[in-house]
Amino acid sequence: MGYWYLAIAIGAEVMGTIALKASDGFSRPVGTAVCIVGYLIAFYFLSLVLKTVPVGIAYAIWAGMGIVLIASISAVIYKEIPDLPAIIGMLLIVAGVGIINVFSTSAAH
Template identity: 45%
Template sequence: MDRIFLAVAILSEVAATSALKSSEGFSRLLPSIIVVIGYGVSFFLLSLALRSIPVAVAYAIWSGVGQALIAAVAWFAFRQTLNAGELAGMGLIVAGVVTLGFFSNGAH
């Protein structure tokens, strides 16, 4: 169940971060509300996931997967592009998250 909490925490953080761009410095109401609620839900669910997943592992997965998803959202929704170095760096982050998943006792 804690892995589900972590997955939903990641998705909530991605929604909040995506809305952060759309909030235009918190000058638009609806995206600003999504930011506040999304981050609140994300941190709450992350705290629940920490009941059985070590904090270092959970945070690495939360931030790494979130970063990769945000890059995808930025590409599709905001038409932002990444250069080869940026893609390589993100690939290394994803590889690190996968490695954590395979070798961490707390992530199973």
């Protein structure tokens, strides 16, 4: 269940971060509320993940996937298109997450 909880935590963190921009510095109540709820859900599920997945592995996956998803969604919603170095960097992050999941003996499956 740890990796399912991690997927929920990542989704909630992405939702919270996208809403953070929409909150306009916490001046818009709906964006602010979505941001806070998103982060609360993310941290709750991350706490469940850490019962079965090592913290370093969980955080690497959470952060890496969050970066890529947020950049992708913000490109669509906010028209914040990453340049080539940013895209290459994100591809390296995805490769790193893949290597962790496929080859790491510390990742609990």
